[in-house]
Amino acid sequence: MTDAVSARLTELRQHEEELVFPAFDHHDAWRLGSLIANHAIAEGHAVAIDIRRHNVVLFRCVLPGATADQEEWIRRKSATTLRFEHSTALLAEDFASKDYDPTQGGWLAPADYTLAGGSFPVRVRNAGVVAAVTASGLSSDDDHRLVVEAIRDYLTTVTA
Template identity: 45%
Template sequence: MTDDLIAELESQERELELSRFDNADAWRLGSSLVRLATDRELPVAIDIRRGAQQLFHAALAGSVADNDRWIERKVRVVERYGVSSFLVGRRLAAKGQELDAGMGVNPADYAAHGGAFPIRIKDVGVVAVVTVSGLPQAEDHALVVEALRAFRS
């Protein structure tokens, strides 16, 4: 099961590679996530950032300030490892490992939990990160993937 999930997550990363991504795209993707979450009454925070610049942020009803802290920690994982925070966490779990000081990171600053996904441009690499926080990690991840699939269409 773990190997199947890891393979599925790796496939999603390849599938969801984009040809371009700019500030207007961040607004469209973020707004799409807000609509999905609002329609389902999900208590989430949504964030899209390129490096140090926050391009989009929304805190929906029921979300809390701690969701923003989780976003920061998940984003750091994507920025460091170049893949989704969920994929990093599942790969580590498959090896019986955790993201901790033994790997050179402070777990207070990094969270290998689902919800942060790289915005990858073909022939360029990771240019931004889109993140959802507030649901169980697999659901955070699935919401981002759903929105990215619709965004690509």
């Protein structure tokens, strides 16, 4: 493993350790989703945003310019996050560092899962992962950044 890969894995793990919610309900999903949408609008991003608890969608927003493909990316990204309880960016980096692709060889069906960044677990203190926040429409790194920065902002301003 290179130093750059190791540093990136450390950074992604730090995101998950840092960004833990004290609680999370439907109102939080609406406020967080709206915050992400406002960040995306301010930055001029054509993205789709989704917050879900397994098959229950708590928030959905599709901004102008986003395509129908974002629906599939969101479904697959959020399925991956909810299954492994980690961000898709962390999983992608971790599997790549081991030179292993779980979507090949029959473990994870590529039609149902992806390792593209942009889905992040909603982890509640003393409860675990209760939902996935997903953005799609940018690069994997930029989708991840959009979600992480908004969650950080939300936890700092709304729940403080």
